[in-house]
Amino acid sequence: MTKAEQLQHVRKSLEDDLETLPLGDIGEQTVPGDGNAEAEIVFIGEAPGYHESVERKPFVGKSGQLFIKTLAEVGYPRPTVYITNIVKVRPPENRDPLPEEIKAYRPYLDKEIEIIAPKLIVTLGRFSMAKFLPEVKISQVHGRLHKVKWNEKFLFVLPMYHPAAALRNPQMSASFVADFQKIPKILQWIDTKGREAIQEAEEHQELESSVKEALFS
Numbered sequence: 033m034t035k036a037e038q039l040q041h042v043r044k045s046l047e048d049d050l051e052t053l054p055l056g057d058i059g060e061q062t063v064p065g066d067g068n069a070e071a072e073i074v075f076i077g078e079a080p081g082y083h084e085s086v087e088r089k090p091f092v093g094k095s096g097q098l099f100i101k102t103l104a105e106v107g108y109p110r111p112t113v114y115i116t117n118i119v120k121v122r123p124p125e126n127r128d129p130l131p132e133e134i135k136a137y138r139p140y141l142d143k144e145i146e147i148i149a150p151k152l153i154v155t156l157g158r159f160s161m162a163k164f165l166p167e168v169k170i171s172q173v174h175g176r177l178h179k180v181k182w183n184e185k186f187l188f189v190l191p192m193y194h195p196a197a198a199l200r201n202p203q204m205s206a207s208f209v210a211d212f213q214k215i216p217k218i219l220q221w222i223d224t225k226g227r228e229a230i231q232e233a234e235e236h237q238e239l240e241s242s243v244k245e246a247l248f249s
């Protein structure tokens with residue numbers, strides 16, 4: 033099966049399982065991940081909002097427009113990446129997702145990550161950051177590349193502010209753009225040195241995640 037076919041399978045099981053999931057009985061549709069199954073980068077947001085729920089596609093509302101524009105400006109038009117969320121149904125009145133919702137939707141997100149096996153995961157906002165970096169503050173780590181131990185493997189994770197926060201706050205907006213501008217250099221580093229760093233970490237059975245920020249500041 034191709035990656036695209038495997039992702040289609042995940043979408044179908046999300047729909048089939050909806051009535052057994054939290055938020056499954058509030059009349060909203062599922063909003064599965066969207067984009068290129070062969071992407072080098074996977075972006076993970078929080079949960080769909082109104083427009084996403086109507087179109088059944090992540091990040092198509094106001095914050096999505098800022099995100100997609102910023103991404104295109106650094107050389108990655110939307111069709112080149114894969115975009116998904118922690119929770120795949122819109123919470124009532126766009127409230128923060130609850131821990132039990134994050135837990136219930138986790139298997140679908142984990143499958144998306146396993147199928148795509150991207151070079152880089154970019155988290156947008158604190159909820160998706162907490163999946164990989166539970167004990168840090170976004171204000172301290174945004175824009176810094178992390179080598180993260182996750183499900184017995186190492187991954188590269190780059191935490192970023194959520195575009196909705198960037199829309200609300202000019203200072204965050206500047207950081208948001210500056211962090212996106214690092215992506216091409218970070219991917220280049222992953223291609224040349226990052227793979228080795230992961231191989232070494234796995235060979236030495238490293239236990240700890242670490243920050244790779246020094247290379248990109």
Ligand code: URA
Nearest residue numbers: 077078079080090091
């Ligand atoms: N905010 C998110 O976190 N995800 C979306 O899909 C839209 C807005």
